[in-house]
Amino acid sequence: MTDQSVGSRRPYRIAVFASGQGSNFQTLIDASREGTLGAEIVLLVCNKPEAPVVERAHRAGVDCFVFERKAYSRREDYEVEIAEELERRGVDLIVLAGYMLLLTPVLVDAYQGRMINIHPSLLPSFPGKDAIGQAWSYGVKVTGVTVHLVDGGMDTGPVIAQKVVEIQQGDTRESLEEKIHAAERDLYPQVVGWFAGGKIRIDGRNITIS
Numbered sequence: 001m002t003d004q005s006v007g008s009r010r011p012y013r014i015a016v017f018a019s020g021q022g023s024n025f026q027t028l029i030d031a032s033r034e035g036t037l038g039a040e041i042v043l044l045v046c047n048k049p050e051a052p053v054v055e056r057a058h059r060a061g062v063d064c065f066v067f068e069r070k071a072y073s074r075r076e077d078y079e080v081e082i083a084e085e086l087e088r089r090g091v092d093l094i095v096l097a098g099y100m101l102l103l104t105p106v107l108v109d110a111y112q113g114r115m116i117n118i119h120p121s122l123l124p125s126f127p128g129k130d131a132i133g134q135a136w137s138y139g140v141k142v143t144g145v146t147v148h149l150v151d152g153g154m155d156t157g158p159v160i161a162q163k164v165v166e167i168q169q170g171d172t173r174e175s176l177e178e179k180i181h182a183a184e185r186d187l188y189p190q191v192v193g194w195f196a197g198g199k200i201r202i203d204g205r206n207i208t209i210s
């Protein structure tokens with residue numbers, strides 16, 4: 001029997017990795033508090049000590065692992081430290097929410113099928129940085145948000161869920177950004193809830209929700 005079995009059920013534990021504002025982190029905190037997430041946020045990992053997301057974590061009483069990239073010669077070195085923090089807390093799922101560092105196999109391999117990312121476009125369109133700006137400049141009429149499993153590539157992992165956002169006449173780059181963030185607020189807690197509820201089935205690139 002596993003930890004998740006009847007009789008020994010413990011809260012599903014997630015760690016959020018973020019580098020900036022932390023609006024997605026805040027959404028997850030709020031959902032966790034309201035009891036709609038089905039998961040407990042046990043750690044924030046952040047590579048920017050001055051990022052607003054760190055203050056949000058302090059206010060919410062969430063433990064933080066904050067580091068600076070330049071303090072380490074190799075990316076693997078800080079990831080080994082992060083992996084120890086995750087293991088100590090029994091983290092079930094890593095949730096990337098605007099984490100702007102590339103990951104190495106230290107974490108990608110250890111959390112295969114247990115690490116998700118949110119990206120502000122309909123992948124495989126507009127991967128990488130400034131996806132909202134890329135979509136806006138291209139002039140697409142439909143864009144959106146993707147939640148995917150993390151593999152070794154840049155925004156290439158199997159898609160779990162997508163939410164469409166239409167670009168309408170009169171929209172601006174700023175109004176598009178607001179629509180995308182609203183879609184993220186809807187989608188990310190829902191997907192975390194699917195993981196926490198054991199509803200995700202992974203078969204190669206084919207992911208189904210039961």
Ligand code: GAR
Nearest residue numbers: 020021022023024025098118119120
């Ligand atoms: C979000 O829009 C997220 O989709 C994006 O960073 C933003 C973080 O905002 N992630 C990526 O572009 C990853 N390629 P937040 O710090 O307010 O949650």
